[in-house]
Amino acid sequence: MTLFSRRSALRAIGLAATLLASVGVAAVSAQDRTSVKIGYAISKTGANAGGAGITTLPNYQLWVHEVNEAGGLEMPDGTRLPIEVIEYDDRSASEEVVRAVERLATQDQVDFILPPWGTGFNLAVAPLFDRFGYPQLAVSSVTDKAPEFVERWNKSFWMLGGGHDYTEALAEILTAQKEAGTINNDVAVISVADGFGIDLITAARQSFADAGINIAYDVTYPVGTTDFTPMLNEAAASGADTFVAFSYPPDTFALTQQAQVAAYNPKVLYLGVGVGFPVYAANNGDKIEGIMSLGGIDVNNQAVMDYRARHTDFIGQAPDWWGSVVTYNSLQMLEEAIKRRGLDREAVSEELSTGTFETVLGEVKLEDNQLRTLWFGGQWQDGNFVAVAPLTAKAQLRPSCPRPPGPRSKAATHPLNLMFSVSSPRRGGGRGGALDYSMQY
């Protein structure tokens, strides 16, 4: 009985605190405020800093800079409030990111919280965002479970698709090339034994099986592997025309170099995270022609190319070719939702969920809190990492295979016109018709 009464007392205190907090927030928003507080916890140091420092943080900085240059965030009544940023370094530790987000919500009482970098970290903080009522615009997280998460946390938004989306897009390309007689039916796959690699290889095994593609070589390697020569030799010996690696950036860089050294030239070379990093093109020159990976950019979309130029100007480095533009897009959505609905987080979340937005990606509307109009596969063609998948989207550029056998071959850009229809069943809602944005230039 004591326990019961203590529990109910705690409940009462909790309730009182919540009410007081909401009153506090209401009081603040009613008074003359001079700024909008936006907070985030991001990996500035530690293992995740490399990824966060490319895809996420520069876009936060660019967006805040641009908004404040314009006088601040526009409110429904037309006034503008400058953004005040509260930034924490989560040191790539999940305990830290949870603590920092809790602090942003309870102590700093920020108006909005921008999400951290990485699938795991976004999942770690999702319950907190939900508990404190903040919308979570999770971009740098690839997860097939997004529909479940949306059900559990109705203010969470998932912007980068799931593993299956990417592997199905890849299987689609391979099937097309196979039917065109360019490649054989065998694929050699290696994957890093960590979150991203495990998710993707699990999805790929299924997608390849569905498409009738034979996996001739399939191994995983531990994080931190630096020498891929044995795996490349085995993959070459397997006779597969396609080599796929679900790899992290350092592995991707190493694989690219070591494949050159080993004179290993599979007809389709698909590597993981890092192919879209600016440094990748800078280091490898035209040896990257024809290499495929996740993501991609529609180079015919002027808004995206403008964004890339502004990013390069302000940050001093180009954005990556996959998640960066989506991150920036999510911030533009938030900006627009605030303009329409003010600083009421509930209303902003609802607006994000149901509204249609004009962003760098064109006209964007979320489906079941997920961004589904995405590019799932890209390929380096003539110095740009262009979007080539899904083939069903009316992209103008087509994957070009086989990739050129040696460096400096300009024969790569003859498009194989692969007109055929694909109807791949999709979980979690389906894409909803053709891509809405950006391809009609």
Add this chain to the structure above:
Amino acid sequence: MITTLITGLVLGGTYALVAMGLTLQYGISRIMNLAYGEILIFAAFAAFLLFSTLGINPILGLAIVLPVAFFFGYVIYGVMMQPLVTRSSKSGTLEVDSILATFGLLFVIQGAMLVVFGSNYTSYNFLNTGINVLGANVAANRLLAFALAVIIGATLFFVLTRTRWGTTIRAIAVNPNAAPLVGIDVTRTARFAFALGTTLAASGGVMISMYQTFNASMGVVFTMKALVIVIMGGLGNLMGALVAGLLLGVVETLVATYVDPGLTLAATYLIFLGVLLWKPAGLFGKAAGR
């Protein structure tokens, strides 16, 4: 099979190169330098900068980076380690003290690098061409690292075991308290060994920067690997570090080729465990005079 062995030896060359500096610092100066990997990464950044901004190729870059590293090690020992050494002559806690001090140094160097170079992955291409060695295609830059490891390892091993100066160094490794009795300046010798270790770390960093992607937070990976090799090879024993490094490289490659790439780490630590159980002082533990 020969291809696999050669690939493994070349990989092992990198490991050995990385480990040799630490074995000098830990085995002879008795400083367990946790900031070792950071110094290595710093040198890698330096080589990258020289290459990308001034167009100096990394091999010539060694001529600039190595003296700077030596000087840096010399100063660090004088400023940070000397007081600890003096204090520990009574308490005998040099290992613990140096671990704590260099743990701090780790964050200072890492922080400085984060501010200066940012957190991005860095890499550049140099000498990334295949060279055919007995039928195996080996990257020229890795082969160079292997050669450098063998040369440095063999030279220093020879110097330490065959020259009077080397005997001095080994003397302070064996018994720093008795060494002054025969007229050895312990402080100066230890300081020199520490600076030499820093130089080796820097040479490892420069070589690695040619073929491996690095970022400012990666130093600890190298420290860990080096530590495993140093303990396997025997503290302060350069030949031990060389052999242990090569052994690890060969085993990792064999396992990756014939068993499963996922088990390379397990194999590394299995060997480590085996060596520790069988020869707790390391493969060449006795040769260092312990």
